Amino acid sequence: MILRNYMYTAPEYFTREEVAQIHQHAVKVPLDVGRTGQGAGDPDGPPVDENYSALDGIRQSKVKWFTSPGEYQMPENIVQKINNVVHQGMEECGWNFDLSWTENFQYTIYEYNPDLPTGDYYTWHTDHGGEVHVDPNGLSHHRKLSMTIQLSDPLDYEGGKFQWLEPNPQFDRIKFGDKQFDLDKGIRTLPFSAQAIGSICLFPSWLYHQVTPVTRGTRVSIVGWYNGPPWT
Numbered sequence: 357m358i359l360r361n362y363m364y365t366a367p368e369y370f371t372r373e374e375v376a377q378i379h380q381h382a383v384k385v386p387l388d389v390g391r392t393g394q395g396a397g398d399p400d401g402p403p404v405d406e407n408y409s410a411l412d413g414i415r416q417s418k419v420k421w422f423t424s425p426g427e428y429q430m431p432e433n434i435v436q437k438i439n440n441v442v443h444q445g446m447e448e449c450g451w452n453f454d455l456s457w458t459e460n461f462q463y464t465i466y467e468y469n470p471d472l473p474t475g476d477y478y479t480w481h482t483d484h485g486g487e488v489h490v491d492p493n494g495l496s497h498h499r500k501l502s503m504t505i506q507l508s509d510p511l512d513y514e515g516g517k518f519q520w521l522e523p524n525p526q527f528d529r530i531k532f533g534d535k536q537f538d539l540d541k542g543i544r545t546l547p548f549s550a551q552a553i554g555s556i557c558l559f560p561s562w563l564y565h566q567v568t569p570v571t572r573g574t575r576v577s578i579v580g581w582y583n584g585p586p587w588t
Contacts, residue, residue, distance in 0.1 A: 362522050363559050364445035365546065370437065370554035375507050377431060378578065382420050382463045385428050390417035390464065390478070417476045417567075420463040430461050438556070442501065442582060445558040453500040453560075454584040457491045463507075466516050466567060466575040475515055475570035484561035489583055497583035499561040505578040506555045510548060513573030518546045518557070520565040 370378075392415050422430040439458075446453060466476035484499035491497060504518065521542045530537075550557060559565065561581060 357560075357562070358524065359449075359451070359560065361449040361451075362563055363520060363544070363546075363557060364449050365550040365555065365557045366441050366445070367549045367555045368552050369441055369556045370434075370505065372553065374434060374437070375554050378434060378463075378505075378507060379576075381422075381431055385420040385422065385463065388419050388421065390415050390419045390476075392481070413479070414481070415478045416472070416474070417478060418465040418467070420465075422461040422463065424460060438503065438505075438580065441556055442503065442558060446501070449558075451501070451560065453582075455500060455582045456585065457489075457495070457497050457583040459489070459499075459581045459583065462579040464577050464579050466513075466570045466577075468513070468515070468570045468572050468574070475572075476567075476575075477516075477569040478567045480521070480564050480566045482562050482564055483581055488586060491583070496586055498586045499581045500584045501558060501582040502561045502563075503556060503558045503578075503580045503582070505580075506551055506553055507576040507578060508574065509553045510551045513570055513575045515569050515571035516575035517568045518551070518565065519568065520544050520559065520563050 422428055424430065442455075445451075446455075466478075468475035483502045487499075489497045489499065521539065522544055523542065527537075546557060549555075567575075
């Protein structure tokens with residue numbers, strides 16, 4: 357799908373006090389390994405097979421889940437503020453997605469570890485590949501909108517860049533007989549202003565994106581997915 361905008365950003369949308377509130381709430385939430393699928397109804401959630409682990413070479417990170425309802429749910433003032441900017445971003449970008457259900461928010465930790473071949477990362481992927489998600493009421497949904505909240509000061513780490521691929525530059529100048537694509541022409545990187553602590557970005561869930569390896573320090577973010585009735 358060709359869109360006018362593929363990324364919406366609101367730099368420093370959350371105050372440092374609100375970011376501290378999220379960190380404080382996350383302290384009591386259990387730590388888990390970042391996964392690449394196999395969840396029971398949630399492709400990023402705990403696997404059906406408890407022996408399953410994230411695939412080597414695709415993702416390396418740790419996560420915590422703000423599950424709702426219960427003691428681990430995201431603070432309500434934060435959820436409401438996220439919902440407000442989602443509505444604003446959808447309107448400004450003209451996406452007009454039909455949204456009806458929000459998955460649990462993921463507190464994601466990317467660290468540099470000198471004992472590993474590389475710092476934490478997540479290679480090119482989409483958040484929606486056609487999977488149907490079933491909500492607690494048994495209704496089917498597709499992921500339509502993804503969001504990320506920056507919880508780390510970009511001066512406190514290196515690497516860990518959020519990048520995405522815009523399809524237009526890759527395909528709108530293909531000539532007959534061309535057999536190679538120059539992906540670099542389609543790579544976009546969040547500007548520093550959009551990586552400031554408290555910033556939020558929104559994008560369609562089918563957009564290819566990645567987090568490059570962290571080479572110093574720790575990058576922490578909140579990831580979330582907004583679902584709606586299956587595409588027809």
